[in-house]
Amino acid sequence: MHNYTTADPTTAYAGADALVHPVEQVLNLQAGMFRRRQNYFFACWNVRTLRSEAAQALTVRSQHQYKADVADYRTVVTNPSRIRLKGVIHNVSVIAVYALTLDSADAIKDTFYNELQAVVNGTPAGDMLVIAGDWNGRTGKADAQTRSKLGPFGVGNRCANGERIINFEMNNHLIVSNTKFQLPNHNLVTWYSNDGVTANQIDYILIRKRWVSNMRDCRAYRGAETGNTHGSDHVLVRAKLTMRLKANKHVSRQKRLDITKLKVDDTATQFRLDLRNRFNGLQPEESVDDIWKALKKDVTEVAANTVGFTKRRQKDWISSRTVKLGEEAKRARLNGDANYRRLRRETTHSARYDRTVYWHNIATDMEHAASVGDFRKLYQLLKSSTQTRSSVSESIHNSGGEIITELNARLARWHEHFRELLNHQIPPTIPGKNTPTAADLYDCSSDTPSHEEIRAVIAKLKNNKAPGEDGIPAEVYKTGIDELAPRLHQLISEIWNRKRTDGVLKKFTTTNVNKNHMISPEFST
Known part of the structure; x- marks a missing residue:
């Protein structure tokens, strides 16, 4: 192994992400996308x-x-x-x-x-x-x-x-x-x-x-x-x-809150304090739409000011020493210097060493993640290192268990499968057995969900999941549960009493709310 000193990666040129193969990418996210220019x-x-x-x-x-x-x-x-x-x-x-x-x-x-x-x-x-x-x-x-x-x-x-x-x-x-x-x-x-x-x-x-x-x-x-x-x-x-090429449709990337900072006790305490102060100065809203808009705005602004947003990290596996050697080799070639080939060889050897160091660091991170039980990070490292997408097998079996390879035969087999699956016979109705009785009917409560039920639902939210339409992760709700539960209870109570949603809340997926494991017959979605 060559005795090269490890230098800090340079970001003066397009480089590869730390979690991908060491093949250079362009830092600009729009690279390779044609825009409407001349x-x-x-x-x-x-x-x-x-x-x-x-x-x-x-x-x-x-x-x-x-x-x-x-x-x-x-x-x-x-x-x-x-x-x-x-x-x-x-x-x-x-x-x-x-x-x-x-x-x-x-x-x-x-x-x-x-x-x-x-x-x-x-x-x-x-x-x-x-x-x-x-x-x-x-x-x-x-x-x-x-x-x-x-x-x-x-x-x-x-x-x-x-x-x-x-x-x-x-x-x-x-x-x-x-x-x-x-x-x-x-x-x-x-x-x-x-x-x-x-x-x-x-x-x-x-x-x-x-x-x-x-x-x-x-x-x-x-x-x-x-x-x-x-x-x-x-x-x-x-x-x-x-020329004028057709412009790509611009799709804005939703910013993600840096929820990892909420694991620090001081940051979580500061978030709860700021959220409580923001809610104390609010004026009461009348409509459901206004209540939700004010809640979403306050939570998003307080979280952004407290933890900030995640940044797209770009780490180059090629060190600044390799880049410098490449520039020296280029100048030597243009000037006709005799040491041009020596510099080119040193550039190649330095790049190989940088690649070896890169994969060594990836392997070290994998070992550390496995030793501490951080399987989420381990899976991310493995997935990004292999760069292979799981493909669905196109081979299927017929009713006799034999593999079908021809396209027309596979299509016919799928047609046969769904025909058998969706066209089954309806069981006959037997008088006295299929008719529901009074004992089969549930006496369920249709009261407004309580404050304790709202807290219980927030506490059961899973971490490390993508946020919904509001863009607020579950970790934010769980960290500020004491401050957010009353506000969410007020919002859900208004929706429950009016039995409908208006405005921006129509974008959300509304599900039936179970009361004592029963479905409320009065609330419809």
Whole structure:
């Protein structure tokens, strides 16, 4: 094990939650959600490999740093893949590709372009089509025959694979966006050979010709780091497009009270004192709606001021030392320093050590939770660490106990099951046995629930449960039971006497109230 000093996690970049796999996430909760804005950034990058967690984390960090909304990280996968984004007026289809190298057989290249053509043919004609990836070919600058497909700022001389790219463009009315913008040479070159001399432009972002005016910029960025041990000979290529995607419906997250602080005696005492003082200064309300609104407002405000709300904790498993080494490796690569590969190796080793420390801490927390009997926390750690969702088995048995695998046979078996379950015969009515007698009738009380009954119900509430429509957890009711029981008794008494609910209380689920284990015949829900 490397002798690295453990540093405090940094939150200067997107990081992973402490209870998930050590793969980097974006801190912003809206990341990956398209909003109604004009400019979006599409990127492609041949990163060589994403096998290690360090490569994944540092690559996503580069994506976050260069503000890429849609990114394709290709290794060596020749099958094209497509995603479709919903827009306000027109949708956007993005296809990611990895073309065959120049020395590959022509038959294999033909197969690749036939598969890519099939994917393009399956894209709606009205979509904004973007095709990005490593094409392994040089298109060069535009000439008299290709000026409608290429720009005047290509790099290198055209090769056989470049001819294939141009033919594919002409058949599908596409344009290579990399060659349309006059930029410095380091923003045009996308691939650097290991000899340190050879450099070419072989990664392209193609766009359908009718949408070329939406392409505002397309350039290569040498500063992006992948985090691999040996790095990547390709650089990040990012295009800036102007469009209007359909906005997501904003769903506000309900704030949760930090009820764990109520376990402290001083905090619980202060909560009860503040709640009592708030109730003493209240004016009596007349309607049921006003009584509930005042009660909910007071309880929520006092609890928020006393215990506050829980915060979404984001802990990065990569230490600040690893981030610093990554920055040093990037600067060394850009400056051509001889210690570039040494810094890259140290970055990878440091990231591996951080990952080991992360899982060691998770295992320690699990052991501690099991030793003290905190099975709730133990279950949360196990669930978040595995990241596997329980799936329902689709295999069922027929009436003879044999397994059914075919879809039509399973549907027929379900039809048979529910037909037998729901269409049973009604038992015959026997005079004198099915007729209720006076002894079978219950003499139940329909009086208003007492104060003691309200306290008993509050005391039986279960902890660690999600709150209802009011947003007030059960722990708050149980902590302030002496102050809340009279108020709730007043509210329930008003509802009981009026035999109906009004206003906001209609959102609540009302159940029959049992009196001495009997159901009141006068109160209806």
